Amino acid sequence: MPIPTPFYPRTSTLSESHEWSEWAGYLAAITYEPTHDREYWAVRNSAGLLDVTPLFKYEVRGPDAERAVNRIMTRDVSRCRVGQVMYSPWCDEDGFVIDDGTVARLAPDRFRITAADPNLRWFQDCSFGLDVEVVDVSRDLAALALQGPKSREVLLAATEDPTLAKLRYFRLAETQLAGAPITVSRTGYTGDLGYELWMAPEHALAVWDRLLEVGRDYGLLPIGLAALDMVRIEAGLLLIEVDYISSHKALIPAQKSTPFDIGLGWTVNLEKEAFVGQRALVRAKAKGPTWSFVGLEIDWISLEELFGKVDLPPQVTGRASRSPIPVYRGDRQIGQVTSSVFSPILKKYVAIGTVEPKEAQPGSPVEIEITVEYHRERARATLVRPPFFNRARSE
Amino acid sequence: MNERYDAVIIGGGHNGLVAAALLAKAGKRVLVLEKRQTLGGSAATEEIFPGFKVNTGAEDAGLFRPELVEALALERHGLRFVEGPAVAFAPRLDGPGLTLWRDPTRTQAELAERISPKEAASYHRFTQLVARMTQVLDRAMLQTPPNPKEFDPRELLPWAMTGLKLRQLGKRDMMEFLRILPMSVREFLDEWFQDPFLKGLLATAGVAGTMQGPYAAGTAYLFLYHHLGGGQGVRAGRFVQGGVGQLSVALASAATLHGATIRLGAGVARIRTSYGQVTGVVLEDGEEIPARAVLSSADPRRTLFDLLGPQELEPRVMRRVRNIRFRGSTAKVNLALRGLPRFHGQESPEQLTGHIVISPSMEYLERAYDDAKYGRPSQEPALDVVIPTLLDPTLAPEGAHILSATVQYAPYALAEGSWDEGREELGDRVVALLARYAPELPDLVLHRQVLTPLDLEREYGLTEGSIYHGQMDLDQQLFMRPIPGYGQYAMPVGNLFLCGAGAHPGGGITGAPGFNAAREVLQALR
DSSP, X not given: OOBOOTTHHHHHHHOSSOEEEEETXXXXXXXXXXXXXXHHHHHHHSEEEEEXXXXXXXXXXXXXXHHHHHHHBSSOGGGOOTTBEEEEEEEOTTSOEEEEEEEEXXXXXXXXXXXXXOOHHHXXXXXXXXXXXXXXXXXXXXXXXXXXXXXXXXXXXXXXXXXXXGOOTTBEEEEEETTEEEEEEOOOSSSSSEEEXXXXXXXXXXXXXXXXXXXXXXXXXXXXXXXXHHHHHHTTOOOBTTTBOOTTTOSSGGGOOOGGGGTOGGGOOTTSSOOTTHHHHHHHHHHOOSOEEEEEEEOHHHHHHHHHTTTOOOOOOSSOBOOOEEEEEXXXXXXXXXXXXXETTTTEEEEEEEEOGGGOOTTOEEXXXXXEXXXXXXXXXXXXXXXXXXXXXXX | OOOOEEXXXXXXXXXXXXXXXXXXXXXOOXXXXXXXXXXXXXXXXXXXETTEEEEOSOOOOTTSOHHHXXXXXXXXXXXXXXXXXXXXXXXXXXXXXXXXXXXXXXXXXXXXXXXXXXXXXXXXXXXXXXXXXXXXXXXXXXSOOOOTTTOOXXXXXXXXXXXXXXXXXXXXXXXXXXXXXXXXXXXHHHTTOOOHHHHHHHHHXXXXXXXXXXXXXXXXXXXXXXXXXXXXXXXXXEEETTOTHHHHHHHHHHHHHTTOEEESSOOEEEEEEETTEEEEEEETTSOEEEEEEEEEOSOHHIIIIIIIOGGGSOHHHHHHHHHOOOOOOEEEEEEEESSOOOOTTOOOGGGGGSEEEEOOOHHHHHHHHHHHHTTOOOSSOEEEXXXXXXXXXXXXXXXXXXXXXEEEOOOXXXXXXXXXXXXXXXXXXXXXXXXXXXXXXXXXXXXXXXEOHHHHHHHHXXXXXXXXXXXXXXXXXXXXXXXXXXXXXXXXXXXEEXXXXXXXXXXXXXXXXXXXXXHXXXXXXX
């Protein structure tokens, strides 16, 4: 049975829809209001507040912490300065992605890693023989994502800490909020301006209350996972078990992905000191990827034509879809869409997925399968480079 | 900077020296690095008491491969085996003891007289069966195990001969062979014999050096393994003139003749690698020695964790290495005696020329194990005693003797206390037990050395004091030795090889791992 997060006393009373799901063993709100619309627009136009406590959190501490984390991650963590955060996947011995998350350097000898899945054993095994301890701090930290164009103003007003105005993208700072010590990182899963706030569970309610109170003037709303799933697709961000399958959970080899297969080639530093999967990734790079990660924009006229045949306007889901969809070029299936959504802000039906590398030229036409009144049809689409939405970082 | 060797061998035990001699003979530039000042590893002969040359670890060299004696002309390098008329003798408090003689007819006569003609007949047929079974194992000794993951038919070719040998046994024996391997030595012996005293004596071969009791599955396999040297029911009872260390001296002489260099007091601190390939070793004093290949006769845990480093291994390989069962279970008590003791039930000194075994029943042996299972040294341990001075008086001053007892069980991991505190207590317990069978013995003792599993780990580098470099259980044999996927001597780092007892076929003084590893190294360096 899922357990409540430290914010549950507030989130439960705010929930009008009573729509919850299970996230890593916790109860997580899908929406608070009966529909997700206002929550989505809050993230894109003002600010949204999301309980991200269910993320798995680990700390790696000790004299060899940098070596240990660098052995786990595909990115060169030795370049991560204190106060900096890096996004990175980590791979198994064969170079297949296990999970992805953020790596925050809290001190020269102390890192905090967020993960979607339990990884304690993996991190400990990768660090075996090094002078470090890997600690699961998942239950020691409550976490909130404060995301949206007004998030900075909300944060400044709530903390009354003007230095946070200068907090750069993928950097973190220690501050106080409602009298509680918190860590603020300028990170998120929305492609928008945003922050993540980390605190001890006993301060969770005070922080929540303060943010909502201050946020009222800025249009801040608590948001659920439905809105999050939409904005992360707009931002072209991957979701584990949807856009790729963890190599530790894959049932067959074909379900595994190297970072090169899912658009994370940029995170792989083959020149840094030895890391798990390095040798396999050197070979994988030489051989070339099996898949290329792509974005797709589905042609609205094509949808109107298909639905027009049965006298319907285009029927597209309001929320994000995680149903895999075949992608064709001519008669051949060249790949698959793994996540799709009608983007309200872009007024476009967009998707992310993977196609064969030789078919992956941006701008080239493809077709995706679409079901019109129980009939399988094909709609025209164009390959594009994700993200679809990316707020300028200088803001 | 040293010049680069073709092969650097870590450890001057018998397996390391076998590999060194064979590689040098094949024209390779070879260097052996031994940490101690003595060759032989845990089969060394050391003057630990003035005037006494004691086999501090292993005693019986009966498993040593005759092919190696010939290939390296070891007799020309001074190797002499000595055998007494007795293979094993079990003293008895309440009557005449039991002797297994090297001459089988003599054993049968004794069994017929002391137990029953039926038991004597069973013994005859039993030893013949054991001899046929060991022929199959014998063929596998000098072969590289196939890698079942790769299914390369070429690798299976040499094994066709082993298969053929198995077929030649005939259907019944073949079935019998496959049936016996995973059995407990107790069930195996129960099928053949009735006399508890005889079975207690025989069963010791099934548990020698292992943290298993005679009721444990797979101990029948270990029983057969110890008969590879042609044992008559216990162990071969074949010793080396001048002490077991002379085997390594002869091997070193052969290796040196072929151009190998041997350095004593040269402990290796690290195995150096670059991009997943071995580049050499670093000594404890910081000296760097480059090499194309590195062979380690240290056990797999020491080799891969202490010398290479777990960070050099993939996590899945690291886990396997971490999970190897070592579990040392034996201690050694070495005594210098001013004279020869007499045992209860003993009629003549010639009975003492093999193994003197105190294990009056399989139940006694199992109860000894019961203590160890719960982390206690056996209250009444089983003892495998040898008095090498009977066959080779040069080992001790005139009239004096050496008595060495291998004590089972002495578990490495103690439930309470430490071996540093319990060492002499164990020595006292062993001497007291011996005194029950040889009452004069305590008064004859001049010197005493007690080597606990902890001492074996510290002094000889045996992880957890495991004399076999990892338990000889069926799941840690063949292509699963030392770990599945790395059963062909080549370790996960390029040109790093395991050439000690942690690799196939396993422990005992066989020379086989060294021989097989040398063959693989020659292939790799070609």
